[in-house]
Amino acid sequence: MGETMTPGxxxxxxxxxxxxxxxxxxxLSLVEPKGDSLSAKTVTINRPRQALYxxxxxxxxxxxxxxxxxxxxxxxxxxxxxxVKAPAGRTVEWIAAITEDRPGEAIGWASExxxxxxxxxxxxxxxxxxGRGTWVTATILYDPPGGVIGKVVAKLFQRExxxxxxxxLRRFKQLMETGEIATGARTARQLAEEMD
Amino acid sequence: MxxxxxxxxxxxxxxTVDDPEILNPRDAIIRITSTAICGSDLHLYDGYIPTxxxxxxxxxxxxxxxxxxxxxxxxQKGQRVVVPFTISCGSCFHCSKHQYSACDNGLPAxxxxxxxxxxxxxxxxxxxxxxxxxxxxxGQAEYVRVPFSDVGPxxxxxxxxxxxxxxxxxxxxxxxxxxxxxxxxxxxxxxxWGCGPVGLFCVQSAFLMGAERVIAIDHFPRRLELARRxxxxxxxxxxxxxxxxLMEITGGIGPDACIDAVGLEAHGFFADNxxxxxxxxxxxxxxxxxxxxxxxxxxxxxxxxxxxxxxxGFVDKFPLGAFMEKGxxxxxxQTHVQHYMPALLNAIMEGKIDTTFLxxxxxxxxxxxxxxxxxHDKQNEVTKIVLKPGMDLAQTA
Numbered sequence: 279m280g281e282t283m284t285p286g287x288x289x290x291x292x293x294x295x296x297x298x299x300x301x302x303x304x305x306l307s308l309v310e311p312k313g314d315s316l317s318a319k320t321v322t323i324n325r326p327r328q329a330l331y332x333x334x335x336x337x338x339x340x341x342x343x344x345x346x347x348x349x350x351x352x353x354x355x356x357x358x359x360x361x362v363k364a365p366a367g368r369t370v371e372w373i374a375a376i377t378e379d380r381p382g383e384a385i386g387w388a389s390e391x392x393x394x395x396x397x398x399x400x401x402x403x404x405x406x407x408x409g410r411g412t413w414v415t416a417t418i419l420y421d422p423p424g425g426v427i428g429k430v431v432a433k434l435f436q437r438e439x440x441x442x443x444x445x446x447l448r449r450f451k452q453l454m455e456t457g458e459i460a461t462g463a464r465t466a467r468q469l470a471e472e473m474d
Numbered sequence: 475m476x477x478x479x480x481x482x483x484x485x486x487x488x489x490t491v492d493d494p495e496i497l498n499p500r501d502a503i504i505r506i507t508s509t510a511i512c513g514s515d516l517h518l519y520d521g522y523i524p525t526x527x528x529x530x531x532x533x534x535x536x537x538x539x540x541x542x543x544x545x546x547x548x549x550q551k552g553q554r555v556v557v558p559f560t561i562s563c564g565s566c567f568h569c570s571k572h573q574y575s576a577c578d579n580g581l582p583a584x585x586x587x588x589x590x591x592x593x594x595x596x597x598x599x600x601x602x603x604x605x606x607x608x609x610x611x612x613g614q615a616e617y618v619r620v621p622f623s624d625v626g627p628x629x630x631x632x633x634x635x636x637x638x639x640x641x642x643x644x645x646x647x648x649x650x651x652x653x654x655x656x657x658x659x660x661x662x663x664x665x666x667w668g669c670g671p672v673g674l675f676c677v678q679s680a681f682l683m684g685a686e687r688v689i690a691i692d693h694f695p696r697r698l699e700l701a702r703r704x705x706x707x708x709x710x711x712x713x714x715x716x717x718x719x720l721m722e723i724t725g726g727i728g729p730d731a732c733i734d735a736v737g738l739e740a741h742g743f744f745a746d747n748x749x750x751x752x753x754x755x756x757x758x759x760x761x762x763x764x765x766x767x768x769x770x771x772x773x774x775x776x777x778x779x780x781x782x783x784x785x786x787g788f789v790d791k792f793p794l795g796a797f798m799e800k801g802x803x804x805x806x807x808q809t810h811v812q813h814y815m816p817a818l819l820n821a822i823m824e825g826k827i828d829t830t831f832l833x834x835x836x837x838x839x840x841x842x843x844x845x846x847x848x849x850h851d852k853q854n855e856v857t858k859i860v861l862k863p864g865m866d867l868a869q870t871a
Contacts, residue, residue, distance in 0.1 A: 324567050410567060448583035456563040456622070457546065458498040460582045460599065462609030464531075464619055465492045 293318025293417065305419055309377040310388035312398040313420035317440035321447045324411040325454045327403045328382045333454065334401055335385055343449035343459060345473065346442055357390070370394035396421045397439070414450070418443050476863070477531045477615030478842040483521030484850075486532065486843050494611060494619035499546035502623035504557065508636040509536035509613045509839075511849055511859045512644065513670050514784065518603070519846050525588065525605040534559035534601040535643040536613025537636060540623075548624040555627035556819075557620055558811035559644040561599035561610060564625030574598060575808035580622075581608045597808065614842055616863045628815045631823075638822055640860065641671070641829045647814035649675025649735070652782035653683055655805035656731035663687040665720060665729035665772065666706070667765040669697035671832055671858060672782055673735035677706045678827060680733075689729065691716055694854045700831065720772045728774035734783045736765040770797050781806035832858045839863040 292304035293316065304318065305311050323330060333339055337350045337358050346363040353359050356376040364370045372393030378386030378400060388398035397420035404413045420439050452459050463469035475493045480486050494503055512535050517523055537556040540549045549555065562569050562577035569577050580599035581589060588606040589596040599621075602612015611618060620627060630639050649672045658664060664680045666673050669692035680688045681704065690701035691709045698708040709719045720729060769779050770793050779802055797804070821827045834857045837845050845859045 322567070324565065324570070445583040445586075448586055451566075452563075452579045452583065455565045456500070456579050458500060460561075460563075460579055460608070460621065461497055462582050462585065462599070462605070462611075463497060464494045464611045466495050466497060467492070469497050 291318060291320070291415075304417065308388075308398050308400060308417065308419060309386050310398055311419050312388050312393075312396040315422055315440070316417070316419050317443050318415065318417045319444050319447055320413050320415040321451050322406050322411055323414055323451045323454050327405060327412045330412050330414060330450075330454055331382045331385070331403050334450075335379070335381075343453050344442070344446045345449070358387075362395070364394075372397070374398075395439075414447065416443050416447055475616040476839060477611075478533065478839065478846075478861075479528075480518060480526055480530045480532055481528045484519060484847075486519060486846050488840055488842050491529070491531070491615075494617050496542055496544045497619065498621060499544045500622050500624050501544040502540055502547045502549050502620045502627070503542035504536075504538040504555065504613075504618050504620055504627070505541045506536050506538040506613055506616060506618060506839075506863050507554075508538070508640045509533050509615075509861050509863070510640060510643075511535075511614070511842075511845055511861065514603075515846070516850055519850060523604050527605060527609075530602070530604070530609070531611040531615050531618075532602045533612030533614030533618075534603055535640065535645070536601075536618065537630070537640050537643065538613075538618075540627075541617070543623065546624060549627065549629070554630045554632070556630060556639050556642045556815070557601070557613065557618075557627045558642075558647075558815065559601055560626075560808065560811050561601065561608060561621055562626065562812060563622050564812075569625070572810055572813040573807075574810040574812045576810075585609060614839065614861060616839065626812060628819060630819070634823065635830075636862075637830045637833055637860065638828070639819065641675075641832070642811075642815050642818055642822075644809065644811065645671040646675050646818055646827070646829055647811045648672050648782050648809040650679045650814055650818060651807075651809050652676050652733050652735060652780045653679035655778075655780035655782075655807075656680065656733055657778050657803070657805075658683040658685050658731055660684045661686045662730040663689065663724055664731045664733065665689045665691065665769070666701075666733045666735055667691045667769060668734070668736035668783065669694065669701045670735065673697075673733075674700055674704070674832065675829070676733050676735055676782070677701050677704045680731075681705055682821075682826065685731075689720065689723065696854050697857065700857065703831070716768055717772050724774070728772050728777065730774055731778045731780065732769035732773045733780045734765045734769045736783050767791065767793050770800075770802060773800065773802055775800045777802055779804045782809070784808075833860050835859040836865070837861055838865040 292300045301316055340350050341347045348361040351359045358374055361369055361371050372389045374387045374389045377388050384402045386400035389396050399418035402415040406413050449459050461469055476488055477491050478486055479489050540551050540553045543549050560575045561580040562574040563579035566578035575598050577598035581596050585608050586596035599608030599610055601610050653676050662685050664685045666676045669690050677688050677690055688706040690706040692698050693710055693712045702708055709716055773779055839861045842861050849856045849859055
């Protein structure tokens with residue numbers, strides 16, 4: 279039979295591990311890993327895998343559900359220019375290249391040299407068991423700007439990438455399942471303030 | 475528009491605020507014709523519910539006329555609709571199983587963090603009930619924005635009074651689902667703790683589902699009188715020892731099904747940080763926190779416990795041993811309103827269910843703040859206040 283289980287190891291996803299070496303394994307599973315903070319989150323979406331991949335693969339779509347992403351523009355050769363909101367009204371930018379592209383299954387990216395926030399990651403699309411839609415897993419590796427202090431500041435402004443990734447995945451699910459993104463706002467003005 | 479806004483403990487005001495607008499394709503705007511004050515609104519009024527913000531518009535039991543629709547709404551201008559208090563998308567896994575109050579997408583993404591931390595997974599959104607349930611403006615107003623208007627609101631045929639159908643928005647489906655969760659069998663004796671609106675609808679529903687006897691437990695004489703009117707026997711827990719009384723009137727067996735319609739009476743409430751405050755003001759000195767414990771102890775062996783009562787956090791001294799040893803079944807949950815509305819509307823139209831008996835007061839929206847005070851101070855006399863935004867002040871005299 280196949281490989282035996284390493285003693286003390288379980289089947290839980292590496293992103294949930296208490297052990298540093300398993301987190302390292304997850305990091306090494308990325309093509310061209312960039313950054314030292316790992317965030318991995320999975321959401322189940324009641325839609326077919328290919329439809330979800332297609333929407334995500336058109337990277338220009340990402341600002342529709344990624345609250346902090348102002349825009350993503352193709353600059354040729356599978357490279358994209360990202361402009362992202364940062365705390366205190368600033369923006370950060372980088373060029374990221376697609377490092378992996380398996381239609382209907384996975385998209386990987388890594389930022390190039392000179393990125394304001396070095397980052398890399400992958401989005402996996404897998405069939406959920408029992409025909410219950412698709413598991414979308416976002417694995418993101420990044421260097422928080424300004425190190426630990428920067429991370430705390432970003433968290434204060436709710437612009438911390440791990441928080442954002444979790445909320446962005448929920449918005450992606452809402453958009454794909456319901457065709458819109460839920461808001462508690464009453465007026466267009468309130469909605470615009472929330473997006474700021 | 476005019477709206478009832480929250481500003482702090484015992485401070486609600488009718489103010490002029492911006493009209494709601496269509497923000498998403500599936501939205502509709504409803505002009506409110508009737509909107510009730512719920513017992514759970516009193517917990518907002520008493521300042522127990524965290525994540526409230528000054529200026530929040532309250533109200534989650536309402537109906538009215540469609541005045542504007544988004545491009546993906548299936549409603550038409552001029553239709554009269556009752557709106558469920560739960561905001562559910564109709565497209566996620568849970569909605570497809572008709573578990574509407576467990577909808578994945580009703581809460582805005584940012585608001586899901588608190589619910590996820592408290593409950594493990596986020597629940598549906600609610601109208602007018604703090605920011606942890608989505609921060610949605612409620613219906614104690616002239617107008618309201620209704621998200622997912624293609625799956626939530628139910629269209630009411632012309633010629634049926636608001637008062638007959640308004641309670642489809644929350645308390646009638648809640649009472650019905652509680653009775654359904656009690657899995658009543660012919661010949662059963664059903665005990666109902668709490669004769670507020672939900673408890674009274676439990677009594678009605680239990681008889682319709684074939685209960686032989688229903689025993690209603692409360693301490694407000696007027697509420698017990700209403701329960702008696704529907705054929706229930708009553709226990710006033712200030713006059714009699716509830717457990718002993720239940721044992722005696724069931725020949726020592728205990729009720730086959732027990733429904734706890736007391737709880738905290740608060741939708742989506744959980745805050746541990748106000749737990750002590752709640753304990754002091756709600757529990758101590760009354761029997762009320764004991765309702766779920768008492769239900770478990772009184773219930774016959776192998777019986778069913780149904781809990782429409784809202785518990786948000788942790789309960790001390792839950793009798794897990796009795797629950798296990800007697801092999802009880804417990805069913806509970808926020809109401810899947812959208813699932814129950816069509817059948818209950820039919821039951822109302824066929825005259826099988828009448829909910830108008832509950833309304834003790836009708837007031838113009840302008841008097842909403844006075845309504846809260848009245849409801850808060852006189853729970854025996856006030857069974858239900860319905861606010862009518864279109865009502866002339868002179869009509870109340």
